[in-house]
Amino acid sequence: MSHDEKVGIPRLATGVSGLAAVLGGGLPELSFNILAGSPGSGKTTLAHQIVFANATPDRPALYFSVLGEPAIKMLRYQQQFQFFDPAKVGTAIRFINLSQVVLEQDLSAVLDAISREVEAANPALVVVDSFRTLVRKVGTAPPAEVELQAFVQRLALHLTSWQATTFLLGEYGEVELHNNPVFTVADGLYWLTQVVERNAIVRKLQVVKLRGQASVPGLHTFRITEAGLQVFPRTLGLTARTAKRSPRPRLSTGIAALDAMLGGGIPAGDSVLVAGPSGSGKSILATQFIAEGLRRGEPGIVAVFEERPAEYAARATSFGLDLATPVQAGQLQILYLRPLDLSVDETLQELLDAVATVGAQRLVIDSLAGFELALAATFRQDFRESLYRVIGAVTGRGVTIK
Ligand SMILES: Nc1ncnc2c1ncn2[C@@H]1O[C@H](COP(=O)(O)OP(=O)(O)O)[C@@H](O)[C@H]1O
Ligand SMILES: [Mg+2]
Structure with missing residues (x-):
């Protein structure tokens, strides 16, 4: 009490x-x-x-x-x-x-x-x-x-x-x-x-x-x-924000040419939308971003909605990126959020719990379309607003989202 x-x-x-x-x-x-x-x-x-x-x-x-x-x-x-x-x-x-x-x-x-x-x-x-x-x-x-x-x-x-x-x-x-x-x-x-x-x-x-x-x-x-x-709680993640460091360091994407185009990488604490048709390489890009973070000692979270964590890790392996070892070392969590009745707040709670557990500095959501589908229909109606809240809450904890 x-x-x-x-x-x-x-x-x-x-x-x-x-x-x-x-x-x-x-x-x-x-x-x-x-x-x-x-x-x-x-x-x-x-x-x-x-x-x-x-x-x-x-x-x-x-x-x-x-x-x-x-x-x-x-x-x-x-x-x-x-x-x-x-x-x-x-x-x-x-x-x-x-x-x-x-x-x-x-x-x-x-x-x-x-x-x-x-x-x-x-x-x-x-x-x-x-x-x-x-x-x-x-x-x-x-x-x-x-x-x-x-x-x-x-x-x-x-x-x-x-x-x-x-x-x-x-x-x-x-x-x-x-x-x-x-x-x-x-x-x-x-x-x-x-x-x-x-x-x-x-x-x-x-x-x-x-x-x-x-x-x-x-x-x-x-x-x-x-x-x-x-x-x-509806207010989940809107309290307890940490101020973004200034100047913000750049996070390498793991792709040298892309880092150069971005002026050194993605500013820490940003959220980046990777858009493109199916098969255009969005997932690979995101996996490289996470793998690069792990190489630099920055723990990460990947929230997958479209495939199972084992499949996700296996696909990374086929590109020469090892995700299994950091998962075992507690440096990486691959969250599987497939149910079709999730609420945004529940998803956010899982993300924040995982971020806190591994001390994540990088987060990948793969993909937004999968995320939207995993929500119960009623929550899809205000998906844009919800996404704004999720991004605000997670970047408020100093995490970079992709
Ligand atoms: N292990 C479980 N996992 C998920 N849902 C459960 C589980 N056990 C019970 N439930 C659900 O919890 C609810 C139990 O409600 P209950 O507390 O008995 O309601 P009330 O007292 O208002 O009638 C039911 O809707 C049931 O489907
Ligand atoms: Mg009862």
Whole structure:
């Protein structure tokens, strides 16, 4: 946990890479948060990640599910994630399933059960997962919408009053997000969306509200993998720029005649577009640029979109350029970015991570057309603008792009 000097509100770890950057810090302690989104949008996974990152036997978490599905079934899926630590289950984190209470009694019994457990355990974190899905007792009509609303409001008031950081997960649509009274009492309101574009799933997170903290507005793309959620902040790479050295040294392209034409090479920190029809030698030129850097002790990154790294390296070998050795020595990374559902921010994150890892001074993107194709359709629409951002971010780190 980190401590914010100015306001003195302790923050909890998010457990999610990129999320703290979006929030402008960690999760405010003792806040009441709503995680809203459609089924499958990642609410449960996000809540699990937060809980596993923070709960300890001394500062335990209670995780209530009011879904029809038993906790054991939910856990069977959730334990696939890398952050899932079985040693914490039952000690630092207790999972409590209230579906029986929903089936056999009524909503006020659910509220009583939650209150009892919280008061007995005095937890640091409380999660109530998907109250929206508690619908019907067998043989009876589901609770009327007004009854459900009233229940959620009472639950929300409890969650704000406990000395715990609390999370309410619910299936809300965009319209409700702006006129549901429950949201007015929330300190944090997070909205998760997933849209299928052609064949790709594009997931986005919006911090609709976060009291006492300057979060980054707008929609941030995120991905779910076996590591859980990973958020790619929209402002990625726009902060932490390093000033370009002046005068800027020239980088040799590896081709003496070209260096002479360029007045000694490419100015360090520039981005250079190599244009030409297919087969005109763009890739070879770029490979020579990277190989020349390696010869001079300047690490490099090649982001390939059109062929596999092994093929790329093999082609370089056929021109007498050895890429395999520097890859093994950690001087070069050949990034393979083929998926067709990438977001620009995700690609940028990979590039910046790789640049930092090898200390790259030269970067090749081969090719822009391949890059554009690897993006989910929705991100292709503003490809030019995105490219501007990528170039700004990478050259801001003192890297020369080709
Ligand atoms: N290993 C994985 N790799 C990629 N996606 C996964 C993986 N495991 C689960 N998912 C996706 O994560 C989502 C899980 O969402 P979940 O947290 O259960 O959503 P919610 O609680 O909002 O209904 C699903 O859309 C599922 O497809
Ligand atoms: Mg869920």
